[in-house]
Amino acid sequence: MKRETLALYLVTDRGLALGRDLETVVLQAVKGGVTLVQLREKDLDTREFIALGQRLKAALAGSGVPLLINDRVDVALAVDADGVHIGQSDMPYEIARRLLGPDKIIGLSVETMDEVVEANALDVDYVAVSPVFSTNTKTDTLAPFGYEGLRRARALSRHPLCGIGGMNAATAGQAVACGADGVAVVSAIVSAPDPYLASKNLKSIIDNELDKRRLG
Amino acid sequence: MKRETLALYLVTDRGLALGRDLETVVLQAVKGGVTLVQLREKDLDTREFIALGQRLKAALAGSGVPLLINDRVDVALAVDADGVHIGQSDMPYEIARRLLGPDKIIGLSVETMDEVVEANALDVDYVAVSPVFSTNTKTDTLAPFGYEGLRRARALSRHPLCGIGGMNAATAGQAVACGADGVAVVSAIVSAPDPYLASKNLKSIIDNELDKRRLG
Numbered sequence: 001m002k003r004e005t006l007a008l009y010l011v012t013d014r015g016l017a018l019g020r021d022l023e024t025v026v027l028q029a030v031k032g033g034v035t036l037v038q039l040r041e042k043d044l045d046t047r048e049f050i051a052l053g054q055r056l057k058a059a060l061a062g063s064g065v066p067l068l069i070n071d072r073v074d075v076a077l078a079v080d081a082d083g084v085h086i087g088q089s090d091m092p093y094e095i096a097r098r099l100l101g102p103d104k105i106i107g108l109s110v111e112t113m114d115e116v117v118e119a120n121a122l123d124v125d126y127v128a129v130s131p132v133f134s135t136n137t138k139t140d141t142l143a144p145f146g147y148e149g150l151r152r153a154r155a156l157s158r159h160p161l162c163g164i165g166g167m168n169a170a171t172a173g174q175a176v177a178c179g180a181d182g183v184a185v186v187s188a189i190v191s192a193p194d195p196y197l198a199s200k201n202l203k204s205i206i207d208n209e210l211d212k213r214r215l216g
Numbered sequence: 217m218k219r220e221t222l223a224l225y226l227v228t229d230r231g232l233a234l235g236r237d238l239e240t241v242v243l244q245a246v247k248g249g250v251t252l253v254q255l256r257e258k259d260l261d262t263r264e265f266i267a268l269g270q271r272l273k274a275a276l277a278g279s280g281v282p283l284l285i286n287d288r289v290d291v292a293l294a295v296d297a298d299g300v301h302i303g304q305s306d307m308p309y310e311i312a313r314r315l316l317g318p319d320k321i322i323g324l325s326v327e328t329m330d331e332v333v334e335a336n337a338l339d340v341d342y343v344a345v346s347p348v349f350s351t352n353t354k355t356d357t358l359a360p361f362g363y364e365g366l367r368r369a370r371a372l373s374r375h376p377l378c379g380i381g382g383m384n385a386a387t388a389g390q391a392v393a394c395g396a397d398g399v400a401v402v403s404a405i406v407s408a409p410d411p412y413l414a415s416k417n418l419k420s421i422i423d424n425e426l427d428k429r430r431l432g
Contacts, residue, residue, distance in 0.1 A: 045305040046287055071262055074290035078311045089261040095294045 001105050001125045003160045005066065006182035007210065008203050009036040009128075011085075011164070015043075016190045022052065023059045025195045030065050032199025034189070035182070038085050038107075040070035053079035066105060073099050083107070085128070088115060093122045109164075111142045116153045128184055129153045131165020132175060135187075147178050154179030172202055176209035217321050217341045219376045221282065222398035223426065224419050225252040225344075227301075227380070231259075232406045238268065239275045241411045246281050248415025250405070251398070254301050254323075256286035269295035282321060289315050299323070299341070304331060309338045325380075327358045332369045344400055345369045347381020348391060351403075363394050370395030388418055392425035 010029050017025050026037055039056055041049055053069060057079050060067050066082035069075045071090045076083065083105030086096055096106055108124045110116045111131075119127050131144045145153060150163050163175040164184035172183045183206065192198030226245050233241050242253055255272055257265055269285060273295050276283050282298035285291045287306045292299065299321030302312055312322055324340045326332045327347075335343050347360045361369060366379050379391040380400035388399045399422065408414030 046307050047305045050307060050311070072290060074288060074293075074307060074315065077290075077315050078307060089263045091262050091266060091290060091294060095266070099290065099293050 001066070001160070003181045005035050006126055006160050006162045007035045007206050008033055008199065009038065009162055009164075009182055009184035010034045010189050010199070011038045011040050011070075011184050011186045013040060013186050013190055016187050018191060023055055025190060026056060027059055028194075028196040029189050029199040030060065030063050032196040032201075033203030034065060034199050035203075036066055036068065038068040038070055038184070039081075040085075042070075046072075046075065049075050050078045053081060057081060068105060068107065076100065076104070083125070085109070093124060097123065110153070110157075113149070113152065113156065116156050120156075120158050124159060126160040126162060126181075127153075127157055128162050128164045129180070130163075132163040133166025133171065135166050147174055150175060150180060151178040169198075169201055169205060173205045173209050176206050176213075182206060217282070217376070219397045221251050222342055222376050222378045223251045223422050224249055224415065225254065225378055225380075225398055225400035226250045226405050226415075227254045227256050227286075227400050227402045229256060229402050229406055232403050234407060239271055241406060242272060243275055244410075244412040245405050245415040246276065246279050248405075248412040248417075249419030250281060250415050251419075252282055252284065254284040254286055254400070255297075256301075258286075262288075262291065265291050266294045269297060273297060284321060284323065292316065292320070301325070301344070309340060313339070326369070326373075329365070329368065329372065332372045336372075336374050340375060342376040342378060342397075343369075343373055344378050344380045345396070346379075348379040349382025349387065351382050363390055366391060366396060367394040385414075385417055385421060389421045389425050392422050392429075398422060 014022050053075055057067050068083045068085045069081045070085050073084055073091055073096055085107040087109040105125045107126045108119055109130045110119050110127045129145050129150055132150055134144045160181045162182045162184050163180045167183040167185045168188035175183050189195050189198050230238050255269055269291055273283050284299045284301045285297045286301050289300055289312050301323040303325040321341045323342045324335055325346045326335055326343045345361050345366055348366055350360045376397045378398045378400050379396045383399035383401045384404035391399050405411050405414050
């Protein structure tokens with residue numbers, strides 16, 4: 001996976017979509033500049049999860065934006081997604097890699113500096129530093145990294161890296177300035193009045209910082 | 217899978233094991249005559265589910281008793297279980313078969329007479345008629361089949377068939393007399409004061425009815 005694919009990473013949450021259809025929100029977000037999509041659904045049964053994954057995959061076809069599935073390798077295999085995102089309490093990385101093969105994307109959440117370092121021993125495609133700031137979206141997280149923690153994580157990690165947790169138009173630029181290759185957002189896009197405009201704005205902020213890094 | 221493998225089918229529920237270690241309960245049950253084990257855990261995260269599956273698989277090694285995983289094809293693949301048991305809201309059978317290959321066991325819950333008939337179009341290894349009687353173990357079920365429904369299901373199905381729901385020493389014999397190839401039990405073994413004796417007693421009741429059928 002190219003590092004640029006992490007730039008603006010949309011993580012779904014149907015419950016935050018203001019009653020809107022998830023495929024519609026995702027397509028507007030992709031039009032606005034989202035570079036990676038993760039389907040995260042903790043409350044769906046397996047059959048519904050697969051059906052939604054298939055619809056999202058069809059919606060993303062031809063966009064060049066990869067679709068990852070949160071946690072569930074069975075769902076990823078069932079819909080032939082581009083990969084999975086796993087947390088520390090999900091399937092161990094080595095098993096996920098064996099089941100998915102060498103070509104699928106596997107991202108890993110890291111919630112402590114120790115986990116950032118441990119991930120260097122794994123051939124993951126990226127790490128998501130979680131959370132940069134605490135949020136209401138995900139409540140089972142450890143102490144937030146903050147910008148300074150994100151900067152340290154960047155220095156310690158050999159992997160492409162994004163920040164997640166409290167990432168929005170007010171924080172995304174600073175997160176990238178701390179060395180992140182991108183930011184993962186949930187409500188900043190999913191709950192935005194206009195997911196297209198929200199994504200476009202975020203993408204512009206992120207690209208601006210990435211440009212500075214390239215030039216500076 | 218041989219039809220005899222369905223005779224006494226143990227479905228786990230850690231919450232009902234009276235605080236005892238699940239591996240210990242399962243091993244006692246196997247010693248008592250259990251012929252098939254399904255690990256059903258709805259509240260574990262994926263990593264814990266896999267770890268428990270690996271422990272159970274190691275415990276069952278050499279026993280000849282297959283280990284199935286409820287719903288989660290990823291967990292089944294991760295631990296190289298002998299198969300899965302899927303319900304009507306789990307992964308569709310055709311996808312599960314594709315992911316698991318032709319040699320793994322796939323069992324399917326059927327909750328209505330229509331589903332019994334629909335399952336005849338699928339190459340499943342067995343169907344579990346659910347529930348024969350309503351229970352506290354599983355509350356998301358439809359109207360119970362009762363003995364008469366079990367008998368009709370047997371007549372309609374081309375598959376090996378077991379009953380589940382309210383199966384215990386008082387009901388197992390009659391269920392087999394209705395044509396079931398076996399019964400699946402949860403609390404009758406998992407919550408028994410002595411899982412070995414409870415299994416031995418159930419197995420004897422079931423074998424007695426199966427013998428009658430063979431001879432009669």
